Amino acid sequence: MASAPSPTPWGYFVRPTEPLLGGGAPQTAVRPPLPVKLVIAGGFGVGKTTAVGAISEIEPLTTEAAITEVAAGVDDLTHTPRKNTTTVAMDFGCLTIDPTLKLYLFGTPGQERFGFMWDDIVEGAVGGLVIVDTRRLDDCYAAVDYFEHKGIPFAVAVNAFDGQVQHTMDEVRWALDVSEGVPVLVFDARERGSVRDALLVVLEQALARTEG
Amino acid sequence: MADGSSPPGPDPVGPASAVRPFLVTAGRVAPTASGKPVPVETQVVATAEGLAGLDLLSFEQHDIVAACRRPQSIAELAARLRLHLNVVRVLAEDLRASGQLTVHVPDAGVAHDASVLRRVIDGLRAIPDSLGVLRETD
Numbered sequence: 388m389a390s391a392p393s394p395t396p397w398g399y400f401v402r403p404t405e406p407l408l409g410g411g412a413p414q415t416a417v418r419p420p421l422p423v424k425l426v427i428a429g430g431f432g433v434g435k436t437t438a439v440g441a442i443s444e445i446e447p448l449t450t451e452a453a454i455t456e457v458a459a460g461v462d463d464l465t466h467t468p469r470k471n472t473t474t475v476a477m478d479f480g481c482l483t484i485d486p487t488l489k490l491y492l493f494g495t496p497g498q499e500r501f502g503f504m505w506d507d508i509v510e511g512a513v514g515g516l517v518i519v520d521t522r523r524l525d526d527c528y529a530a531v532d533y534f535e536h537k538g539i540p541f542a543v544a545v546n547a548f549d550g551q552v553q554h555t556m557d558e559v560r561w562a563l564d565v566s567e568g569v570p571v572l573v574f575d576a577r578e579r580g581s582v583r584d585a586l587l588v589v590l591e592q593a594l595a596r597t598e599g
Numbered sequence: 600m601a602d603g604s605s606p607p608g609p610d611p612v613g614p615a616s617a618v619r620p621f622l623v624t625a626g627r628v629a630p631t632a633s634g635k636p637v638p639v640e641t642q643v644v645a646t647a648e649g650l651a652g653l654d655l656l657s658f659e660q661h662d663i664v665a666a667c668r669r670p671q672s673i674a675e676l677a678a679r680l681r682l683h684l685n686v687v688r689v690l691a692e693d694l695r696a697s698g699q700l701t702v703h704v705p706d707a708g709v710a711h712d713a714s715v716l717r718r719v720i721d722g723l724r725a726i727p728d729s730l731g732v733l734r735e736t737d
Contacts, residue, residue, distance in 0.1 A: 451683060
């Protein structure tokens with residue numbers, strides 16, 4: 388059958404153009420949705436989990452991404468004596484767009500020392516949202532650099548804690564030295580509509596890129 | 600400093616299994632000898648065969664197949680079953696090879712597919728804010 392999914396060493400690729408109902412592998416009882424992944428980065432306590440929780444249809448889940456000898460690219464951790472024991476929490480949530488399409492939001496620790504795990508999480512992401520606390524701007528440099536270096540569409544979202552922002556957006560843009568095309572916006576991580584709009588800014592960036 | 604104290608912020612992950620994580624994979628740490636790990640959002644679904652033979656499976660394998668009655672991502676499985684991401688990757692590949700699961704690796708092109716992005720954008724725009732107010736159209 389021409390439309391049969393192609394086997395791979397791990398299973399079947401889900402192609403966006405592939406009909407998601409009917410056909411497929413004979414043993415497949417249920418066709419899973421096509422997952423679309425968006426990454427939310429930023430320092431500790433900056434509002435990543437809050438933002439995920441504000442819009443996710445499930446309570447944010449936490450999984451353990453451990454810094455162990457099995458993680459790829461541990462070279463930069465060779466100086467860390469406790470490298471086998473360190474774990475970091477990665478929070479995520481999801482949103483069903485329709486029965487065939489599901490948006491996943493992954494919150495990853497933003498500090499440089501966790502950079503090794505970003506490739507694992509970010510691979511295949513449509514874009515990133517870097518959440519910033521203007522009192523601790525330097526917590527997000529690593530994430531900004533990472534997205535810029537990887538060429539992943541992203542936006543910078545300043546979390547307005549209690550409605551307060553310490554700096555103007557121009558000051559933040561200047562301090563982070565982000566490219567002109569990168570949107571810098573203020574949002575409230577607790578407010579679903581605000582998180583939705585921030586994610587839309589990222590998705591519009593991604594869409595604009597596909598249209599050249 | 601970074602190593603001296605536990606950082607504030609997200610709650611620590613719940614109690615770890617008493618069994619060393621990779622014992623359940625017999626020490627294997629990657630799904631295939633050479634392959635890249637499958638993305639964390641990769642969807643996993645139990646097959647009819649897997650569900651029929653559920654009683655024959657034990658421990659983690661049983662839990663994974665049972666959880667996959669409905670499609671689950673690798674990340675959801677890891678979080679819900681409190682297993683390391685890479686343990687889930689290894690076990691999911693085993694269970695796929697033995698016909699108990701299907702593993703649906705998302706095509707890398709999805710991130711650059713304008714029609715998919717438009718569908719996500721349209722879907723998100725339709726979500727009301729926490730007061731139930733829809734986004735103003737522009």
